Amino acid sequence: MPTMNRQITLAARPKGIPSSTDFRLVESELPDAKQGHLLIRTLFLSVDPYMRGRMRDQASYAAPVGLGDLMPGGAVGVVEQSRHPGFAAGDIVEGMFGWQAYMLSQGEGLRKVDPALAPVSTALGVLGMTGLTAYFGMLDIAKTEAGESVYISGAAGAVGSVAGQIGKILGCHVAGSAGSEEKVQLLKELGFDDAFNYKSEKDYAARIRSACPQGIDVYFDNVGGTMTDAVVPQMNLRGRIAVCGQISQYNLEQPETGPRWLFHTIVKRLRIEGFLVFDFAAEIPRALEQMAVWYREDRLRAEETITDGLENAPEAFIGMLQGNNIGKQLVRVSEL
C-alpha cells in the first residue's frame, strides 16, 4: 500500500489568468484505510472552467477554496484498498476527489463506473459531468426540438462539443464558434453544419448570419461577452438561451461593459436561463443511460485532451482557460 500522497493546493488567489505560482504541490502521509473507508488511486482528474470561480474569495454557488486548501475537482480512480462493504479493490469510481493522487473516502458521492462500457476517462467527459451539462442544457433548459437552428459558443470545449452532437442527434441545424482552425475542423468532423474560428473573424454577426441563415432558435452559451452580443439580435421568435458558461469573463481583472440588449427579449419573447448540472441530480441516471446508448451507437464521440502527471494539472487548467484544449481537458494521474 502507498504511504505518501501528493496534492495540489491553492497557494495564492489569481489576478486575471491564473499562473503556476498560484498552486503548490504538497506531499503528505497517507494513512491506511480505516474500517468503513476505502482508498482510491486517482486515474484521471478533470479540470473545468468553474474552478476559476472557486479560486475567488467570493461566495458563488459554492464556497470559495481557502488558501492552502486542496483544489477541488471531479476525478475517476480505482479502489486500491477497501474496508467499506459497498466497494471492492479494483472497482472504478468517479467523484469529487480534488487534485490529489489518492483519496480516502467513506463512499459518499461516489459513482461506480463500468470500465467495459467505455474508457474510464469518459466518466469525466461525455459520460460524466460535462456531457450531462450539455444534455440537460439542450433538453431540459433549451427544450431543443427537431428542425430547430442551434448555435453554440465555445463549441469545441468539453460541453460545447457534446451539445452540438446532441443537436445533430435531435435533428437540428447546428453551428458554432471555436478558437482555432483545428477546432473548427473537429466540429465539422463531429457533424456541425457550420463552424468558424472566432479569432480570425472580425465581424461575428455577419459570420453567424451565414452559419445560421434561418436565425437561431437555441443559443447554448459557454462564452458570453462580444459573442453573445452578436448572437442575441439573431435569435428567432420564442428562442431560448441556455446560459452554461461565460468563460470570456472569468479572467477579467476589470469587469467589461457591453451593449444593452435586453429589449430583444421583449421583441422576440426570448427566454434566457442559467443552469448548473447539479440541479438535475435526480435525472442523472436517466440521462446517462441515454448518453451511453448514443455513445455505443457511435453517435456521440468523446473528444479529450490529456495532460500527463498530477504536477502538470495547474498547467492543464491554465491552458484550458485559454482554450488550448480540444474537447474535455483531463490530467492522467496514474495508469489503470
Added chain:
Amino acid sequence: MPTMNRQITLAARPKGIPSSTDFRLVESELPDAKQGHLLIRTLFLSVDPYMRGRMRDQASYAAPVGLGDLMPGGAVGVVEQSRHPGFAAGDIVEGMFGWQAYMLSQGEGLRKVDPALAPVSTALGVLGMTGLTAYFGMLDIAKTEAGESVYISGAAGAVGSVAGQIGKILGCHVAGSAGSEEKVQLLKELGFDDAFNYKSEKDYAARIRSACPQGIDVYFDNVGGTMTDAVVPQMNLRGRIAVCGQISQYNLEQPETGPRWLFHTIVKRLRIEGFLVFDFAAEIPRALEQMAVWYREDRLRAEETITDGLENAPEAFIGMLQGNNIGKQLVRVSEL
C-alpha cells in the same frame, strides 16, 4: 351624424425624445357607415411606450408606422351608428382605433365594454391592455407566489402600478422605484411595502437592498438600463425576471453600454423572459374576469392621468415617455 374626422399622423421620425413636430393633426371627410360597418366616436385614447418603437423605421414585433400614416393605439369609444348586426348605437367598445376622433369598423378586434362594471376608461388601463400586461407578467411569466419578494421598476406607471397591487394581492413583499416623490407617495397608498424616487437616489443598489432585505425573487422590469444592473446581483436563487419594457432605452440616440451580468443567471439559476400581452390572447377573458373581481373588491385601484383633447395626444405621449404621468396616461377625446 358627424361628417368630418380628425386624425393624428406621423409627420417625421423622431430622434431621441419625440417632439410635437413629429406629429400632424389632419382633418378628413367622414363617410356614413356602409352595410356591415359601424361608426365609433372615440372617448378615450391610450398612449403607451410601445408606440415609440412603432415610430422607428425598423421592424419589431409589429411593422413600423409609415410617414403620413395614422398613429396606432388602443381606444375606447361609443357606437354612434351601426349597420353591423353585432353592435347597436350606444354600445361601448374597445379596440385599436388609432389616434382619431372617429373610426369606421367592420367589428373585427372590438371588445364590448360594460359601463356598469367600471368607468369606461378602465377598459384601457387596469381592466385593459396595461392591466392585463401586469397580470400575465406577474402570474404567467414570473409565476409569482405568496411570500415572495417582488421588485418593480417603473412602478408608478400604468403596468407597474397594477403589477405591484397584484403582488400585494398574492401576498408578496412588494417594493419599487418611480420618478417623483408624488409617485412614491402613491405607491405607498397602493400598499407597496417600500418605494423610492430613483431621481434623488445616487446608490440604487444600496436602496434596493434596504427595500428588499430578503433579496428579490421576482423582478418586473419596465425600465432596464442602470436600474436593472442594480437589481440583477440582488436576485435570489431561482429568481425570475419578467421583461415588460425597457423605457430607459427607447429614446436614446446612441445605444448605451452597461456592465455584463449574464453570469449571475448561472450562479443563481435565473430565468429571464420577455413577453407581450398579445401572446396571451386566449387567456384574456379568464384574466379580465379575475381582475374585475379584484377591482370590485377594491383590492385593485385604477390610477389614471387624463389629458383633454385629441390635439393634445402628442403632448400626452411625449410627457408619458418622460414619466410625467402617474398610472395610466389617457387622452379624453370626447365625453360619453
